[in-house]
Amino acid sequence: MTGAALVGSIPWEIPGPIWLLKPLLVFAFILHLLFVNWMLGSMGLSVLAEYLGRRKGDERYFRLATDLSKWSIVNKSLAIVLGVAPLLLVSVLYSGFIYPATQLTANTWLILVPWLIGALWVCYFYYMRCDSWMARDRHLAIGLAGTVLLACVPLLFATNMVLMLLPELWWNTSSFFQALFYPTVWPRLVHFYVATAAMAGVFVMAIGAVYAGRGEQEAGYTDFVVRWGAGWAFWGTGLQILAGLWLLFSQPEKVFAAFWGGPYTWLVVTVFCLALGFMLWLQRLRTRGAGRVWQRRELLRGLIVFVTVILLLMATTRHLVREIHLEGYTRGHDRNIAVLICGDPDKEAV
Amino acid sequence: VDFPVHVSEYLGMNTLIALIAIIHVMISHGAAVGGGTLVAYLEYKAIKTQNDELDRFAQRMLRVFVIVTTTVGALTGVGIWISTTIAQPASIGFLLRVFFWAWFVEWLVFITEIVLLFIYYFSWKRLSEPGKANHARLGRYYAAASFGTLVLIVGVLSAMLTPGDWLTTGSFFDATFNPTMLPSLFFRLFLATSLAGIYSLILFRLFGPKQSDGSQRIIPLLSRWLLVSAVLMIVALVWYLAKVPAAATALLIWGVGFKSAAMFWGINLAMMLAVLLLAAYLWRKPPQQLSWLAVAVIFVSGMFFTFEMEMARESARKPFVIHNYMYANGIRLQDSTAINQKGILASARWSRVKDVTADNRLAAGREVYVMECSVCHTVDGVNARRDMKKITAGWSWAAIDGYVANLNSFRSFMPPFFGTEKERQALTDWIYSLRGEKQ
Numbered sequence: 001m002t003g004a005a006l007v008g009s010i011p012w013e014i015p016g017p018i019w020l021l022k023p024l025l026v027f028a029f030i031l032h033l034l035f036v037n038w039m040l041g042s043m044g045l046s047v048l049a050e051y052l053g054r055r056k057g058d059e060r061y062f063r064l065a066t067d068l069s070k071w072s073i074v075n076k077s078l079a080i081v082l083g084v085a086p087l088l089l090v091s092v093l094y095s096g097f098i099y100p101a102t103q104l105t106a107n108t109w110l111i112l113v114p115w116l117i118g119a120l121w122v123c124y125f126y127y128m129r130c131d132s133w134m135a136r137d138r139h140l141a142i143g144l145a146g147t148v149l150l151a152c153v154p155l156l157f158a159t160n161m162v163l164m165l166l167p168e169l170w171w172n173t174s175s176f177f178q179a180l181f182y183p184t185v186w187p188r189l190v191h192f193y194v195a196t197a198a199m200a201g202v203f204v205m206a207i208g209a210v211y212a213g214r215g216e217q218e219a220g221y222t223d224f225v226v227r228w229g230a231g232w233a234f235w236g237t238g239l240q241i242l243a244g245l246w247l248l249f250s251q252p253e254k255v256f257a258a259f260w261g262g263p264y265t266w267l268v269v270t271v272f273c274l275a276l277g278f279m280l281w282l283q284r285l286r287t288r289g290a291g292r293v294w295q296r297r298e299l300l301r302g303l304i305v306f307v308t309v310i311l312l313l314m315a316t317t318r319h320l321v322r323e324i325h326l327e328g329y330t331r332g333h334d335r336n337i338a339v340l341i342c343g344d345p346d347k348e349a350v
Numbered sequence: 351v352d353f354p355v356h357v358s359e360y361l362g363m364n365t366l367i368a369l370i371a372i373i374h375v376m377i378s379h380g381a382a383v384g385g386g387t388l389v390a391y392l393e394y395k396a397i398k399t400q401n402d403e404l405d406r407f408a409q410r411m412l413r414v415f416v417i418v419t420t421t422v423g424a425l426t427g428v429g430i431w432i433s434t435t436i437a438q439p440a441s442i443g444f445l446l447r448v449f450f451w452a453w454f455v456e457w458l459v460f461i462t463e464i465v466l467l468f469i470y471y472f473s474w475k476r477l478s479e480p481g482k483a484n485h486a487r488l489g490r491y492y493a494a495a496s497f498g499t500l501v502l503i504v505g506v507l508s509a510m511l512t513p514g515d516w517l518t519t520g521s522f523f524d525a526t527f528n529p530t531m532l533p534s535l536f537f538r539l540f541l542a543t544s545l546a547g548i549y550s551l552i553l554f555r556l557f558g559p560k561q562s563d564g565s566q567r568i569i570p571l572l573s574r575w576l577l578v579s580a581v582l583m584i585v586a587l588v589w590y591l592a593k594v595p596a597a598a599t600a601l602l603i604w605g606v607g608f609k610s611a612a613m614f615w616g617i618n619l620a621m622m623l624a625v626l627l628l629a630a631y632l633w634r635k636p637p638q639q640l641s642w643l644a645v646a647v648i649f650v651s652g653m654f655f656t657f658e659m660e661m662a663r664e665s666a667r668k669p670f671v672i673h674n675y676m677y678a679n680g681i682r683l684q685d686s687t688a689i690n691q692k693g694i695l696a697s698a699r700w701s702r703v704k705d706v707t708a709d710n711r712l713a714a715g716r717e718v719y720v721m722e723c724s725v726c727h728t729v730d731g732v733n734a735r736r737d738m739k740k741i742t743a744g745w746s747w748a749a750i751d752g753y754v755a756n757l758n759s760f761r762s763f764m765p766p767f768f769g770t771e772k773e774r775q776a777l778t779d780w781i782y783s784l785r786g787e788k789q
Contacts (some may be wrong), residue, residue, distance in 0.1 A: 008699055010351025011682075015450035028457075065393050077420040080428065081464050085458040087431065092446050099353050099439040106356035106436045113370070120421040196746035256630035282781075 004169030007329050010215070014092060021093055030086035030315035034199065034307075037192075040150050041200025042072035042121055047143035047231070050264040054135045060224045067207055068144075069127040074274055075203075076120060076150075077299060094164065097326065101164035105308050108156050108176035119149035151193075155180060158188045165325035187247040198236025204229025209299040209311045234282040241275050250252035255324050263319055266289050271313050278306040351681065351689070351697040353439040357724045360576050362736055363437030364664070364678070370433055372660045374380035376653065377418055379500075379538060380545025383546030385415040386467070386496040388546040388575060390489030395571060397486055403559040404568055408476045411553050414737075416471050420464070428722025437725055440680040441644050441671045448525055449506050452592040456502040463495035500538055508534045511598065511667050518673055530618045532592035540583035541656065547629075555640045564735035566636060573632035576648075580626055598666035601763055605665025606658045607735070618658070621651040678767035679725050686768055694721050694769035706772040722765075731786060739784045751778040 014021070046068035053061025102109060123146040126139065133139035156176060163169070163179045173179055203248050208226035211218045248259060248268065259268050281302055389412045398407035400510055411517050434442045446453065470488045475481055505526035509516060516525035550572045559565040591599060608614040632644070671678045681689065688697065693700045695714060698721050706714040719727075719738070727738050734740045742750050754774055757768040767774055 008439075010352075010440065012444050012446060012447045014446050070472075077424065077464050077468070078461070080420075080424050081460045083428075083456075084460060085454060088446060088450070088453050088457065091435070091443065094448055095443045096352075097438075099435060100444065101352045102435050103439065108364070109432045109436065110429075111427050113432065115426045116428075117421050120425070124417055124421065222710075232647050250377070269541075285592060 001171040003170060004329050006170050007098060007167055010095045010100070015207050018093075021089060025086060025093060026091035026208055026311075026315045026319045029083070029091060029228075029318075030336045032082040032086050032300060033315075034311060035075055036154070037196045037199035038203050039072060039079040040154075041196045042068045042075050042203055043126075043138075043143070044147045045200045045204060046072060046126075046197070047140060047147055049141065050135060050140060054140075060221055063221065063279025064204070064207075065134070065273060066130045068204070069130050070122075071203070071207070073127050075146050076123065085124040094326070097164040097167065097329075098124070098160075100164060100167070100170055101160050104163065104170060105156065106172045107174040109160075112153065112156060112198055116153060119146060119153070122146035123151060126339065154189060159185055161189060161322075165322060167329055171250050182261055183252070184247065187243070187250040190286075191243045191247045194236060194240045198233050198240055199307075201229045201234070201236050202307055203219070204232060204300060205303060208294065209296045209303070212294040212296040212299060218286060219293060223290070226299065229316070230282045230339065234279055234286060237275050237279050239283070241272065251321065251324075254327075255321055258320070258324055259317070264317070266336060267313060267320075268316050271310060271317070274306065274310050274313070278310065281306065351440075351685075351694065351700075351721060353680075354700040355720050355724060356436045357720055358437075359728060360723070360731050362726050362728045362731060362733070363433065365736070367430065367437055368432045368661060368664050370426050370429040371638055372657050374430055374658055376545065376656055377655075378427065379542035380549055381415040381461075382542075383417045383493075383496045383500050383760050384542030384544070384579075385419070385537070385547030385549065386489070386493040387543055387566065388550055389415065390486065390493045391575070392571070393486045393489050394474065394659060397477065397482060399567070400477060401567060403562060403565060404571070405477050406567060406676065407554065407558055407566065410557055412471055412474070412549060413478060413614050414429050414491060414553060415549075416467060419467070438671055438680055440682070441676050443508060445510070446678070448522060449520065449522075450507075452502050452505060452526060457500060459495055459502065463499055466492040466495055497539070501535060501600060504535045504538055505531055507663070510672050511663070512594065512711070513673050513675065530590060530593045533586055537583060539585035540579050540586055543579035543661070544576060544583050545652055547572060547579055548648050551576070551632075551640060551645050552649055553594070555642065569636040569640065570633045573629045573636075577626065577629040577633060580622075580629065580789065584622065594623035594666065596633075597762070601666050602662040604763070605662045607661070607666075616657070625651045639784040652671075665763065669765040679722050679765055681722070681768055686766075689768045690770070693773055694718055695773060705771075706768070706776045711776045711779045712783055713775065715776035715778070715783075718769060718777040721781060722768065722777075738781055742781055743785065747778060747782050750774060750781050752780075754778055 046065045049061045049068060050065040053059065053065065064226060109209055126143045126146050128141055129142070152227060158180070159176060159179045162182055163173065163187045169179075169182060179185070206229075208229055209221050211222040214222075248256065251259075259263050261287060284300075361369070389408050392404060392408035392411070395401070396408060431442075431683065466488065470485070470492050473488070475485050483774060484665055505528075508530040509525045509528045512530045513529050514524055514528040515521070516528060539628060554568060554572060558568060602612045603611050606614065608617075628644050632640070667673060667678075669677055671680070674683065676682050685697075693705075695704050695706070695717060701717050701721060702708055703714045703717040723738070727736050729738050731737050742753075745753075751774065753760060754767050757764045767777075769777075
């Protein structure tokens with residue numbers, strides 16, 4: 001069977017103009033992903049902070065671990081609920097692609113539900129024992145277990161998002177573990193995990209910014225939190241540039257060509273420059289002399305501007321990758337999408 | 351027949367969906383919609399009567415509800431989406447398009463609900479603290495947002511059973527405001543508050559304040575809440591049943607799994623009466639401490655009733671997944687003639703066998719089973735009533751074939767067989783072969 005013959009469709013109009021729904025998907029998706037990064041990142045860094053606090057005997061790490069574990073609870077719920085709109089939009093706009101990909105990995109999707117419930121319970125338990133069990137082995141072990149359980153979940157999501165782009169491989173795909181090793185899945189995952197580290201750094205800095213508004217008595221803790229977060233954001237962004245290049249070079253020829261010399265080269269160049277700019281800004285913060293007071297407004301402004309622009313451009317890039325992948329399959333299947341990407345076939349005939 | 355079919359060997363996907371959905375209802379209704387309303391009410395009462403023990407109890411209740419709704423509640427919601435996508439892509443894909451904007455608004459309401467929930471939870475204040483009245487107001491906003499999520503989803507669910515004018519007009523508003531929308535909204539709202547009342551009694555037994563003036567005033571409060579909710583729910587249920595097509599009502603009893611109507615009514619009325627009487631008793635003559643037996647009777651009845659209602663709602667639609675539009679196996683009414691001419695195997699994009707030949711009869715038969723039956727049926731599955739092997743044990747080949755040919759007349763809740771005669775016979779061959787004998 002050819003891939004094109006397997007792409008089905010839903011015989012009902014797409015409920016809105018494509019020019020509205022696709023940007024909505026890009027926006028809703030990146031908002032969801034940001035909170036997914038934060039949920040995993042705040043959990044992971046919470047455990048790490050607890051470990052460092054124990055090794056260095058530094059109470060500030062314990063306080064940060066408690067702050068982060070509390071926020072990880074909120075981030076998790078928001079990540080889940082923010083997932084509704086992107087799932088809704090991707091299901092409506094790409095029905096013929098997302099449904100087969102989901103069904104081919106069905107068993108793993110069904111396991112995801114109890115898996116995530118278990119993971120969240122572990123994380124709640126970790127949070128609720130922050131006061132009484134801080135720095136104990138078992139508390140660290142629980143936190144680590146929660147982080148690992150959460151960290152496994154993106155494997156399925158990334159695999160599904162890649163599998164939906166590859167109809168030519170569907171006929172011989174029978175399980176998630178097979179699809180997990182399809183081309184670009186692992187570079188994509190690495191790009192996600194490194195982003196999580198960078199975004200977790202951003203989140204820690206945002207916590208620092210909140211404390212920055214609380215005046216003199218919190219100055220020491222604020223300084224510690226901002227610098228620690230900036231370190232994660234700095235190194236995370238640096239690594240992310242490399243991970244992004246790896247992902248770009250792992251793309252199939254037609255996608256790679258579009259971003260490397262093709263019409264979307266400007267995106268790659270712009271994001272690269274912005275990432276470097278972000279790193280420079282972070283480095284300036286990191287090397288600032290001790291004793292200077294952090295300004296909440298200054299920190300938040302920098303974070304919001306850099307992160308919003310970079311994320312929106314990266315989300316657009318990701319969307320374009322999908323569109324280029326599916327170019328050959330959409331004609332005649334899902335009319336609305338076909339018309340948008342390939343032009344109206346009927347009009348061409350005239 | 352445009353998508354692959356995932357076969358769930360033990361349960362059947364439809365049973366799996368129902369199980370996930372039931373857990374979701376128990377939590378989304380009981381702990382979120384009803385729980386949010388009840389906690390907000392208890393906090394209001396605590397302020398009004400300056401009952402500090404009630405205030406602390408409401409806070410502890412909220413903690414349990416937060417943990418349960420944001421984990422099991424949220425994830426079973428995702429689970430319904432995942433499992434319906436896997437089992438019924440054509441149906442869910444269609445519903446997502448028709449109700450797209452309702453779901454989009456639902457998304458915004460969900461975000462509001464979650465944000466309010468966490469602010470409400472993390473900012474809880476003691477009675478003596480300043481800003482307590484504002485905090486109580488936040489609780490009401492949270493309850494309102496939870497109710498909003500219920501309103502939107504009820505429109506979708508009720509339209510699947512009673513589409514009303516929607517199938518002819520195709521209008522989103524006709525779909526949402528369908529004939530059973532209002533009764534099912536009120537039924538679900540009071541089911542939610544009833545469940546919350548039940549949970550609150552369990553939680554009170556677990557960690558409520560004991561042997562004090564404050565605690566003496568809490569039990570009547572909770573049981574009165576339960577009693578009023580349950581009575582209103584029964585009224586809404588009667589209203590709802592009056593609006594549901596008669597054929598669907600008849601299916602309710604079968605769908606739940608009772609052998610006779612007398613047994614169905616006997617057990618249900620007994621349970622309902624037990625809950626009402628116990629609640630009334632606890633309200634008028636509050637004991638020093640709740641007995642586990644009373645709590646257990648109320649809890650089991652409540653869970654059983656919820657289970658029943660959801661099973662019944664799922665089966666009342668049969669043989670359709672969307673009434674008069676799409677059968678439970680994803681085949682649209684309007685495609686059935688074409689499928690009968692062309693054959694199901696040739697029509698199904700993902701069938702591994704495209705034609706019945708002398709050599710592939712069993713493989714073709716199994717493929718027909720996968721495409722048309724496997725959403726509900728299993729082979730060697732846990733539920734004997736859905737197990738093809740057990741159902742047809744001892745039947746002759748001709749009996750099976752005749753049954754398949756007239757499915758819808760024998761069993762009004764099953765879709766008719768679609769496909770060519772050759773395909774039907776191949777299916778019969780395969781079903782017959784399940785017992786391990788040669789024909």
